[in-house]
Amino acid sequence: MHMTAATLGLAAATFLASAVEFVEAFTIVLAMGLTRSWRAALTGTASALLALTAVTAIAGVALIQWISESMLQLVIGTLLLLFGLQWLRTSILRAGGLLTLRDERAAFRAEQEASRLAGHQVHLGLDWTAFVISFKGVFLEGLEVAFIVITFGLSATRYNPHGLLVASGSAVLAGLLVVAVGVIARRPLSAVPENTMKYAVGLLLTSFGTFWAVEGLGYFGSGESLTWPGQDWAILGLVVGGLGVSRLAIAGLRRTSETSRAAG
Amino acid sequence: MRFLVGFLRFWYDFIVGDAWEIAAGAVAVLGIGAGLLRTDGVDRAFIPLVVALGVGLVLAGSLLAEVRRRRRAER
Numbered sequence: 001m002h003m004t005a006a007t008l009g010l011a012a013a014t015f016l017a018s019a020v021e022f023v024e025a026f027t028i029v030l031a032m033g034l035t036r037s038w039r040a041a042l043t044g045t046a047s048a049l050l051a052l053t054a055v056t057a058i059a060g061v062a063l064i065q066w067i068s069e070s071m072l073q074l075v076i077g078t079l080l081l082l083f084g085l086q087w088l089r090t091s092i093l094r095a096g097g098l099l100t101l102r103d104e105r106a107a108f109r110a111e112q113e114a115s116r117l118a119g120h121q122v123h124l125g126l127d128w129t130a131f132v133i134s135f136k137g138v139f140l141e142g143l144e145v146a147f148i149v150i151t152f153g154l155s156a157t158r159y160n161p162h163g164l165l166v167a168s169g170s171a172v173l174a175g176l177l178v179v180a181v182g183v184i185a186r187r188p189l190s191a192v193p194e195n196t197m198k199y200a201v202g203l204l205l206t207s208f209g210t211f212w213a214v215e216g217l218g219y220f221g222s223g224e225s226l227t228w229p230g231q232d233w234a235i236l237g238l239v240v241g242g243l244g245v246s247r248l249a250i251a252g253l254r255r256t257s258e259t260s261r262a263a264g
Numbered sequence: 265m266r267f268l269v270g271f272l273r274f275w276y277d278f279i280v281g282d283a284w285e286i287a288a289g290a291v292a293v294l295g296i297g298a299g300l301l302r303t304d305g306v307d308r309a310f311i312p313l314v315v316a317l318g319v320g321l322v323l324a325g326s327l328l329a330e331v332r333r334r335r336r337a338e339r
Contacts, residue, residue, distance in 0.1 A: 074294075079279070081290050081319065086281045089326055098334060143278065210319050213294055214312045220298040228312045238316060245320050249327055256331060260338070 010152055010163065011170045013208070017148045017201040018174035020194055021141040024107070026182045028137030031111035037127035044134030051139055056146040060164070063154060070225045074216025076151035077209050083144065084205025091199035092246055096253025108187075145171050152208070203246065207238035285329055289322030 025045075032041040063072055093099040111133075121128040153167030211234060218226040228234035280287040297315045300306045 078290065078294060082279055082287055085286045085290060085319070085323055085326075086283065089283055089286060089323060089330075092323075092327060093330060098330065140278075206319065206323075210316055214297060214315050217294065217297045217301055217311065217315075221301040226301070226308060226311065229309050234312065241316065241320070245323065249324065253327065253331070260335075 007163075007166055009204075011166050013201060013204040014149060014152050014167045014170040015174045016197050017205070018145045018171040019178060020197050020201060021145045022175050022178040023194055025138045025141040026178055027108050028111055028141075029134050030182065030187075031108050032115060032130040032134045035112045035115045036130035040127040040130035041134040043126055044131040045138045047131075048135045048138035048142060051135075052142045052146055055143065056150060059146070060150050060154070063150065068219065068223070070216050070219040070223060072154065072216070073212045073225060074219050076154060077211070077213030077216050079147060079209070080151050080205050081209030081213050083147070084202050084207070084209045087198050087202030088206050088242070088246060089202075091195055091202050092249050092253065094195050095199065095250045097257035098253055148205070199246070203239060203242050207235055207242055210238055211235050283326050283330070285326050286322060289325060290319065293318030293322060 029041050029045050032044070063075070067075065090099065115129060115133065123131075149164075149167045149171050153164035157163040211228065214228065215225040218224050230237065293315055296318065297311050300311050300314065301308070
């Protein structure tokens with residue numbers, strides 16, 4: 001397979017985004033496994049992965065079969081833009097000192113405490129609380145990964161016929177790496193620079209999302225995709241512009257936080 | 265009924281999240297782009313720049329809104 005800069009960018013973005021989500025899901029499953037039941041936690045994880053595979057396959061086929069190219073760009077671009085802006089906003093607020101940085105150890109302790117307080121129900125021979133919390137944790141975090149894989153993968157097929165394969169492979173690799181490191185460490189992966197990764201991915205998702213959503217606006221005109229000035233180079237411009245705007249925002253928020261602390 | 269409410273709430277949380285102004289702003293900016301596309305005499309090369317600028321403004325607006333929310337909560 002020929003690896004271009006766009007393909008490498010796709011692989012890196014999907015890998016980072018997936019790793020962030022998998023670290024969060026791993027914390028939940030680890031807490032359930034250690035506190036309640038490994039059998040229920042792992043069954044919940046496996047069930048969630050099956051459900052995710054089904055959702056991804058159905059959504060992927062539906063998007064390819066029933067939607068025109070410009071509409072597809074508009075739908076996936078808008079979804080990426082919404083996810084990207086949310087991630088970017090959260091990471092800017094964290095870097096600016098307005099939100100506390102996510103701490104996997106604190107999240108792990110909170111999950112453990114909640115699981116201790118929960119009652120003990122057994123269904124199908126499984127600790128139901130551990131099963132349900134593991135299922136929900138993996139499904140919800142995994143759904144975001146699935147959307148990113150579908151949207152990035154389908155969009156990249158324009159540049160690379162194996163785009164969906166590259167995106168899926170990157171996500172699987174990230175999942176395997178997180179699980180392998182987690183199994184060896186047997187504790188929450190708090191050393192992972194999750195907030196920095198979230199910031200980088202937020203920037204990439206916002207840039208690619210803006211690019212594709214604008215191309216998809218052509219659906220409302222002649223039906224053909226709209227083109228950017230400078231074509232694909234515009235993505236680089238969006239990343240650089242987004243980086244500049246976000247660094248300015250972080251600097252401004254840090255000043256605001258310091259002023260508030262000094263006044264308080 | 266409870267299932268429907270739960271289903272809709274799930275998708276709202278998943279897509280809109282905790283900052284509704286981001287989703288509303290992004291959709292509004294894309295709506296403006298679509299409107300410009302259907303307006304006679306507007307250069308098509310101008311539309312991507314308007315949308316990119318709009319996305320930046322949506323992000324900045326949401327951050328400012330969060331700062332204001334926190335200031336109000338501190339009072």
